[in-house]
Amino acid sequence: MSILITNATVLPCTEDMPVVDKGWVHVEGEVIKAVGVGEAPAIVGAEIVDAGGDVVMSGMVNPHCHMAMTLFRGLGEDVDDRLYRYILPLERKFVRPEAVRAGTALAALELIEGGVTTVADMYYFETEVARVVANAGIRGVLGQTIADFDPPDHKSVDEGFALTEQLVAEFAGHDRVIPSIAPHAPYSTGMTTMERIARWADDHPDVPVQMHLAESDAEMAWAEKTHGMRPIEVVEKAGLLRRGLICAHCLHVDETDIERMAHAKVCVAHNARSNGKAGRGIAPVEAMRKAGIPVGISTDGAMSGNTLDLFSQFAPVSMFQKLLGHSRKPMASVDVVRMATRDGAKVLGLDAKVGSLEPGKQADLIRVSLASPRQQPVYDIYSTLVFATLPTDVCDVMVGGDWLMRGREVLSLERKKVLRDALQVAHSFKAEMARIDAAG
Amino acid sequence: MSILITNATVLPCTEDMPVVDKGWVHVEGEVIKAVGVGEAPAIVGAEIVDAGGDVVMSGMVNPHCHMAMTLFRGLGEDVDDRLYRYILPLERKFVRPEAVRAGTALAALELIEGGVTTVADMYYFETEVARVVANAGIRGVLGQTIADFDPPDHKSVDEGFALTEQLVAEFAGHDRVIPSIAPHAPYSTGMTTMERIARWADDHPDVPVQMHLAESDAEMAWAEKTHGMRPIEVVEKAGLLRRGLICAHCLHVDETDIERMAHAKVCVAHNARSNGKAGRGIAPVEAMRKAGIPVGISTDGAMSGNTLDLFSQFAPVSMFQKLLGHSRKPMASVDVVRMATRDGAKVLGLDAKVGSLEPGKQADLIRVSLASPRQQPVYDIYSTLVFATLPTDVCDVMVGGDWLMRGREVLSLERKKVLRDALQVAHSFKAEMARIDAAG
Structure with a gap:
């Protein structure tokens, strides 16, 4: 499985924390194969994901x-x-x-x-x-x-x-x-x-x-x-x-x-x-x-x-x-x-494996939109991420080459069931709290 | 114009800051006509807005x-x-x-x-x-x-x-x-x-x-x-x-x-x-x-x-x-x-006019979703609003009886034009900053 993410503002999160204004990321299987600047190369058989200028950074x-x-x-x-x-x-x-x-x-x-x-x-x-x-x-x-x-x-x-x-x-x-x-x-x-x-x-x-x-x-x-x-x-x-x-x-x-x-x-x-x-x-x-x-x-x-x-x-x-x-x-x-x-x-002792987008590391990455009026204009992308970006701006999430979320839809969990199960426990908590309160 | 918002968790933001678990708000023209608990009354000619259990609170x-x-x-x-x-x-x-x-x-x-x-x-x-x-x-x-x-x-x-x-x-x-x-x-x-x-x-x-x-x-x-x-x-x-x-x-x-x-x-x-x-x-x-x-x-x-x-x-x-x-x-x-x-x-000296949902006050109100996994469960709605709710959870906004946003679409401004105009100014800023940096 080969995925080529193009047209991205890539933040590889390598030592110098560079900003690649127009770049691409190539994922092969579970690892990062390459990260590049400018137009992406043609890669036979790769699924192309156009990031539309969004940030692609380390998970x-x-x-x-x-x-x-x-x-x-x-x-x-x-x-x-x-x-x-x-x-x-x-x-x-x-x-x-x-x-x-x-x-x-x-x-x-x-x-x-x-x-x-x-x-x-x-x-x-x-x-x-x-x-x-x-x-x-x-x-x-x-x-x-x-x-x-x-x-x-x-x-x-x-x-x-x-x-x-x-x-x-x-x-x-x-x-x-x-x-x-x-x-x-x-x-x-x-x-x-x-x-x-x-x-x-x-x-x-x-x-x-x-x-x-x-x-x-x-x-x-x-x-x-x-x-x-x-x-x-x-x-x-x-x-x-x-x-x-x-x-x-x-x-x-x-x-x-x-x-x-x-x-x-x-x-x-x-x-x-x-x-x-x-x-x-x-x-x-x-x-x-x-x-x-x-x-x-x-x-x-x-x-x-x-x-x-x-x-x-x-x-x-x-x-x-x-x-x-x-x-x-x-x-x-x-x-x-x-x-x-x-x-x-x-x-966590995992820096050889994750934490940055580098060839050979696990493909743990996220795509983040900066399109909200709340985030614009962007002069310093790190300031935008720290002071004006919300978790709801994350669009896609990949771990080890697997998409866990696309277009804000989580693929690896059944959202409704997860919420239902948690709320059922919360319901028991509320009943017990009411009992405690009634007991004074 | 008459609007009846039903099936809402109403936070009227009155003196005691009550929580109305299942309530309704009736807007007549530019003002709040009534706020109530339970099933909404039938109001002839009113547009019904079902809040689906969302929070409706003072803007x-x-x-x-x-x-x-x-x-x-x-x-x-x-x-x-x-x-x-x-x-x-x-x-x-x-x-x-x-x-x-x-x-x-x-x-x-x-x-x-x-x-x-x-x-x-x-x-x-x-x-x-x-x-x-x-x-x-x-x-x-x-x-x-x-x-x-x-x-x-x-x-x-x-x-x-x-x-x-x-x-x-x-x-x-x-x-x-x-x-x-x-x-x-x-x-x-x-x-x-x-x-x-x-x-x-x-x-x-x-x-x-x-x-x-x-x-x-x-x-x-x-x-x-x-x-x-x-x-x-x-x-x-x-x-x-x-x-x-x-x-x-x-x-x-x-x-x-x-x-x-x-x-x-x-x-x-x-x-x-x-x-x-x-x-x-x-x-x-x-x-x-x-x-x-x-x-x-x-x-x-x-x-x-x-x-x-x-x-x-x-x-x-x-x-x-x-x-x-x-x-x-x-x-x-x-x-x-x-x-x-x-x-x-x-x-702002406007407390006779806005700041709470009370009959006679201006109809300035917002609808806020608490449906995100990040917000659940809800034990104390004020804690949920303060520590787990984001501006992106706001769905609808009304000022003086006018909807300014419905379903996160702002109705009173042309979003694209607003962004374009602002980014044009930002572009001039960036050019000037480059000039300043080049001058040392």
């Missing part, structure tokens, strides 16, 4: 998500104590394989519609997540969560490891799903279990480790009280601060932490909207990037950040760094798009 | 914009010194009536597509702006700018007043365009001229006054150096801190300033994205609201904030206050929508 990478939590999107958001009043009881009662599948499918639909081609996830019943993701056709680094707070899918750490082993066994060698292990966070996993995960990871060098880290004041207080340390040091002591660790959040990191992180070669998933909505603060993204730490843009789960596309994160990501620097200068638009593509791929 | 109010500056959207954003290198030379050379008309028409198209039914504007050649706005059918409080920095349309303050008089003469009594006078800012208008504007405003009690105020560090320094005062005090001394003054920005206001502002009964237009993008800081919106100051949500011009719809502002508006308060609690979603509708109308 986006969302390196921290809890897909199934779309089920909780916006639930009780302005209710006092929503976590203990609603969320935890609902999770305990309803988070079962079926609900996880429903929420994950809804997330996959939204991710594809928003131009995300690779996602990292950590949740419960992760093998179910992996099956849905594999079926949807996007790429996923999917982490079985291990935690000590009696989570919905394991009563003990041993059970957590068993679930992880099951995930790894089922998806080892899968071309799009990469099994991963996810200690929930330092305070919710604990030193002993983190040490055990570190040893397990030594024996499974191909399984990425992802975790929440340095996210909240409460975590800082826990680390100080329990270990007399900062969270980064706690994780280092546990042996987990290692090459490729995917650290979500990292709000509370000082210069010394950043040095340690850079030295250990960990990566960071930055969740601007989630952090901002919680009033937690602004992660020092520019400082981490300057230290050489790969930082990607992620959404967190829909309970925290509401939407799963990266366009919705772009303005906050940029504005937050400018506010932190009290200047227009930090975080140029080109760097925001860089983070959403090639740097996100680095965060 | 949104954007109380601070520079419409014509869509022409500069994203221009040279990450270029050092873009103001002196590009913007000022381009404004001086190209801001003429024709360009202002082209940029304003592009803005009107975007505003309508995004569900904004009332806009406040301050720019040059404001009579041209007013003609375009009147033609587009939206409501506008349109202010002729008066400034002392040799702006594109007046060489002297006398000429500035003459332009204002012309605007007032042409649009006095117009049903949608309200002429306004706009001293640019304290530092760019000066005490003598502000005093003269205050006297002029005494003689023209129906002409709203709008200005930039307490926006930047430089303005603070100017006020201190020139008058030994804070900007709010400077404006008070000039006699302009008065009932109904529309103050854009107000980032740098302390408790005493806020007391003065509340006592004087001024109003505030909050520009979250513009302020954030400039790295200027976060306006104390919750503090101003608690003091009883009406605060609306605005976009600033597209050079500063890039887009002109309010949905793009919602998440930043909420997140910024939560970051300021270091908590999830400040700025509940319902308050964000309140600010975008009824409070915005108060800011």
